[in-house]
Amino acid sequence: MLHVLVFTIAALAVMVAVQVLADRARLPAAVLLTVTGVVYSLLPGPNVELDPEVVLTLVLPPLLYSAALHSSLSAIRENLRSVVSLSVALVLATSLLVGVAVHALVPEVGFAAAVALGAAASPPDPVAALAIGRRAGLPARLITLIEGEGLLNDATALTTFTVAVTAATSGSFSMGDASLRFVVAAAGGLAVGLFVALVVRRVRPLLHDPVLDSSVSLAVPFAAYLLGEELHVSGVLAVVVTGLVVGHDSPRFTSGASRLQATAVWRLVDFLLEGFVFLLIGQQVPTVVEGLDAYSTSEVVRAAVGTLAVVLLLRPAWLVLTQLLPRALHAQLGGGPSDGRRLSGGEVVVMSWAGTRGVISLAAIFTLPLALDDGSPMHERDLLLFCTYLVVLVTLVGQGLSFTALVHAVGLRPDAADLAQLRNQARVASVEAGLARLERVAAEEELAPEAVESIRASLSARLARYRKRLQVLESAEDGELPVSDSYVAALRTRRAVLDAQREELLRWRDAGRLPDASLRVLERELDHEEHTLPRRPSS
Missing domain, CATH: 1.20.1530.20 (Na+/H+ antiporter like fold)
Incomplete structure (x- = not known):
């Protein structure tokens, strides 16, 4: 054995x-x-x-x-x-x-x-x-x-x-x-x-x-x-x-x-x-x-x-x-x-x-x-x-x-730009559907205006980001994926912000202010947010 x-x-x-x-x-x-x-x-x-x-x-x-x-x-x-x-x-x-x-x-x-x-x-x-x-x-x-x-x-x-x-x-x-x-x-x-x-x-x-x-x-x-x-x-x-x-x-x-x-x-x-x-x-x-x-x-x-x-x-x-x-x-x-x-x-x-x-x-x-x-x-x-x-x-x-x-x-390569463009078109359609559903739910339910506006602002920001990315992708040539320096910098910054949040949570845990069970819950929230980021500047 x-x-x-x-x-x-x-x-x-x-x-x-x-x-x-x-x-x-x-x-x-x-x-x-x-x-x-x-x-x-x-x-x-x-x-x-x-x-x-x-x-x-x-x-x-x-x-x-x-x-x-x-x-x-x-x-x-x-x-x-x-x-x-x-x-x-x-x-x-x-x-x-x-x-x-x-x-x-x-x-x-x-x-x-x-x-x-x-x-x-x-x-x-x-x-x-x-x-x-x-x-x-x-x-x-x-x-x-x-x-x-x-x-x-x-x-x-x-x-x-x-x-x-x-x-x-x-x-x-x-x-x-x-x-x-x-x-x-x-x-x-x-x-x-x-x-x-x-x-x-x-x-x-x-x-x-x-x-x-x-x-x-x-x-x-x-x-x-x-x-x-x-x-x-x-x-x-x-x-x-x-x-x-x-x-x-x-x-x-x-x-x-x-x-x-x-x-x-x-x-x-x-x-x-x-x-x-x-x-x-x-x-x-x-x-x-x-x-x-x-x-x-x-x-x-x-x-x-x-x-x-x-x-x-x-x-x-x-x-x-x-x-x-x-x-x-x-x-x-x-x-x-x-x-x-x-x-x-x-x-x-x-x-x-x-x-x-x-x-x-x-x-x-x-x-x-x-x-x-x-x-x-x-x-x-x-x-x-x-x-x-x-x-x-x-x-x-x-x-x-x-x-x-x-x-x-033989010169084969994946259709990276076309695929990224399709995904962003789907993202735009998905967010637009979410905004439409938000308006219907807000009209039918008694929701606080602040809550509705917060969700609307979050979805609108994502919609603007996806539409801007689509404009960049439409200019792609020969299937090459255009990646701007600002896009790369933004991804790097978002990861740096998440790292800072994790470090602060660990400081709270080490200082005895945050139980380990709560730390794992909050870490999972940050992990899910990080999971939405592309592994590399692609789509």
Whole structure:
């Protein structure tokens, strides 16, 4: 027990140190953590082997749910054809082509087993892709495509993987039966997700304590996943659908205090689980390599080259093909965003390079059985394990390290000024609605004129500030965000004022004039005020 505790503390210390280093070096923490795990695995001492059941049951559901909560259901729905093209059609094509290539290059690997390898290696990991993409500063429309693809492709890949493994272990395969299983698993996962989301919608208005609301939020992904698996449908898809619907409904059914609490809780969960996942990926080198002695060097090289070639080349080929189709067919097959505009050459290059694989691929391939249904050993298992791990390392480390440079090289940048302008327009509309409601309430209720005037003055000051910011944003050129020296100085001054207020409260506490309980209440008020300030002069 003590060893586990020491190992956990050490892992947490490594995660914190790597995150600090990643922030300073402006490198993806996911890549640095994976490399750290690889280095650790080569050192003498205890190592952690990946348990697929633990990953699929305890790690994957909350990570997918958190990503879905912070995704946009509306944006994914608007880009649904493109998302389906990448998350369903491309995953199926990758699975089958990897199967064909590996079976042709290494005939000793059965076709069904090779398809299982393709299914495990086919889905880009949304956790890694989004962590890297956001740090690289991708435009919002590409983030939406990556989000939608990453959230939905896992269900496609894992369902295909299950069907392929069943065929490989039983020695029989029926296209009709496989297609039926796939449709049932997907439709069932969708239904379970909608059901769990409906239950959450009914329960959350009854929870007035933010702590209770956050507790329920933590339990939801596990409930959705386990219910889906118990009904033999896609638990992964159930989690994703639940997260998308709950995230879309949250503004209507939760209080501001609950949202602030839940945001903090999920940020911590994401940090801990993502750090654990990427460290775990790196530490699998000994497990993956130790079984390769049973194969010739030629077999290993041919299988690895065939898998990597299909995974790395099919994605750009697919994206280019969908852009070259006639406009009508291009729209039907989801060649680009819902506005009908094709992806530019730079966007195709970036989307091609965004296919980083991660722990989902490893968790899937590690579930391969050691023996077939007739009791004979599954000879291909260790080779398939190695090929999948190689794909994960090459895409996660290779593409991850070069992704930001590639984004800058092709000249892509987020539409910062447009996004900031939209947010300020929404702020103006929101404050105007508040002022209108204030006038109606003041007319209907017996309110003191001083109270009404105080609220009106506060809202009017914010309205004037937002309108002034809008005027500045309208003059932005080439999407660059204009930031005036006075704006930066104002933000710095507001933070200095808040610091002075906190210091005075601490002096009162230290002098015995203010109880600690009261100090925490007043500090929370200042913390909420500071939370409304932008982290950097942006929007």
